[in-house]
Amino acid sequence: xxxxxxxxxxxxxxxxxxxxYEGSVSYEKYFRLNNPIYRxxxxxxxxxxxxxxxxxxxxxxxHFLKGDFRFYFQDNNALNYSxxxxxxxxxxxxxxxxVGRKILDWNPNEKYWSLGYLNANQAFTLLSTEEEGIxxxxxxxxxxxxxxxxxxxxxFIPQVNPSVEFKNGEVQSKSDWxxxxxxxxxxxxxxxxxxYNDPEYNLSKIIFNKSLGGNVRYHWxxxxxxxxxxYKPENVLRANASAYYDxxxxxxxxxxxxxxxxxxxxxxxxxxxxxxxxxRGGLSYVDPNARLGRDFPISNARKTYNSxxxxxxxxxxxxxxxxxxxxxxxxxxxxxxNFINLLTKNIRASDDFFSDTVKWNRAFGGSVTYFLNDSFSxxxxxxxxxxxxxxxxxxxxxxxxxxxxxxxxxLEVLKxxxxxxxxxxxxxxxxxxxxxGFIF
Numbered sequence: 001x002x003x004x005x006x007x008x009x010x011x012x013x014x015x016x017x018x019x020x021y022e023g024s025v026s027y028e029k030y031f032r033l034n035n036p037i038y039r040x041x042x043x044x045x046x047x048x049x050x051x052x053x054x055x056x057x058x059x060x061x062x063h064f065l066k067g068d069f070r071f072y073f074q075d076n077n078a079l080n081y082s083x084x085x086x087x088x089x090x091x092x093x094x095x096x097x098x099v100g101r102k103i104l105d106w107n108p109n110e111k112y113w114s115l116g117y118l119n120a121n122q123a124f125t126l127l128s129t130e131e132e133g134i135x136x137x138x139x140x141x142x143x144x145x146x147x148x149x150x151x152x153x154x155x156f157i158p159q160v161n162p163s164v165e166f167k168n169g170e171v172q173s174k175s176d177w178x179x180x181x182x183x184x185x186x187x188x189x190x191x192x193x194x195x196y197n198d199p200e201y202n203l204s205k206i207i208f209n210k211s212l213g214g215n216v217r218y219h220w221x222x223x224x225x226x227x228x229x230x231y232k233p234e235n236v237l238r239a240n241a242s243a244y245y246d247x248x249x250x251x252x253x254x255x256x257x258x259x260x261x262x263x264x265x266x267x268x269x270x271x272x273x274x275x276x277x278x279x280r281g282g283l284s285y286v287d288p289n290a291r292l293g294r295d296f297p298i299s300n301a302r303k304t305y306n307s308x309x310x311x312x313x314x315x316x317x318x319x320x321x322x323x324x325x326x327x328x329x330x331x332x333x334x335x336x337x338n339f340i341n342l343l344t345k346n347i348r349a350s351d352d353f354f355s356d357t358v359k360w361n362r363a364f365g366g367s368v369t370y371f372l373n374d375s376f377s378x379x380x381x382x383x384x385x386x387x388x389x390x391x392x393x394x395x396x397x398x399x400x401x402x403x404x405x406x407x408x409x410x411l412e413v414l415k416x417x418x419x420x421x422x423x424x425x426x427x428x429x430x431x432x433x434x435x436x437g438f439i440f
Contacts, residue, residue, distance in 0.1 A: 026437025033430040078174035096140040103133040106228040120159035120235035126177035153211040169195035223272030264290030281324040338365040391415040
């Protein structure tokens with residue numbers, strides 16, 4: 001059903017985008033360099049991307065749309081999709097108003113680390129940093145050196161990638177980069193299969209959830225200070241379940257229940273530009289136990305289930321981060337240096353499908369994109385966690401022919417020596433990929 005919501009938003013604005021847009025179609029192929037823990041039937045794919053013309057600064061109505069569709073070949077012929085942004089925009093004399101799905105820039109540093117607390121992650125691939133926006137009404141106004149943003153929403157569209165589906169008692173996915181629940185469990189010292197029923201949920205209780213947030217910036221010469229606070233549903237649905245042992249079939253039957261949990265997310269940042277060099281540092285805090293008045297009740301997501309054969313114990317741990325970024329934009333190259341540090345204790349572990357540990361503990365990251373000429377470019381991105389010794393490397397070589405044809409070759413390699421790491425589940429997901437695309 002959530003697919004229909006995305007389709008409705010996408011189709012309602014695509015008619016406006018026909019006057020001026022940029023589209024691309026590409027064929028991509030992945031080569032596995034080792035044997036992943038989980039491997040889907042999908043491999044080669046065709047990606048169709050569409051983006052409308054940038055917003056104008058003239059007074060009046062405008063719109064913006066950005067989305068992607070991916071068709072996977074081989075056995076399952078699956079379709080993945082992402083509606084990153086789709087909103088109507090009104091530019092007034094002293095204010096701006098946007099209605100629809102929009103990426104918020106209240107904490108830009110979280111995109112590089114794919115935290116997904118404010119904006120959802122697109123999550124087509126494991127190491128993608130692309131985001132999806134929040135659906136609602138966003139109001140923006142400038143008063144002297146101050147800039148104010150307000151978010152109000154009663155419609156929630158959760159992150160759908162990497163997607164999972166239930167078929168013949170199994171949980172399957174179109175993506176290789178997803179943590180799937182166990183297929184077997186132990187009952188009286190013997191392994192028995194687990195049968196998963198189709199999820200039971202009320203769609204209205206998922207999509208009709210409220211969000212309220214605000215952001216304020218104080219600007220000075222090429223810099224400023226900003227603070228934001230938002231109370232909204234978590235972008236990823238919580239997974240709860242009940243289970244029982246079926247003696248006649250000799251298997252454990254699990255009935256999953258997707259639920260929505262609200263969280264509070266707030267932070268403060270300092271930003272300053274020195275010519276082409278842009279710096280930003282700040283603190284952010286997320287509280288999955290927060291509650292904002294009677295009109296924003298905590299959902300029933302805080303269920304736990306314990307038995308001799310199946311345990312569901314989702315965690316609700318507060319997290320605080322310090323983060324810093326340095327970005328240099330030059331004609332021949334782009335340079336980015338980043339740092340993130342978890343300030344609170346990490347209690348969660350990656351020991352089951354219902355509770356993932358934090359992605360980063362204390363990590364440094366850096367990327368450089370070097371333009372050899374107008375056609376050739378080389379990008380290298382490295383992230384290293386000094387406490388968990390996680391090492392993630394991504395490189396890409398790209399050829400662009402007259403802004404009409406793109407050819408790229410990329411490599412993704414992960415090392416995660418500790419089992420407690422978020423990335424340990426994917427340590428055998430190294431891949432080499434290639435693509436050829438056409439821009440129209």
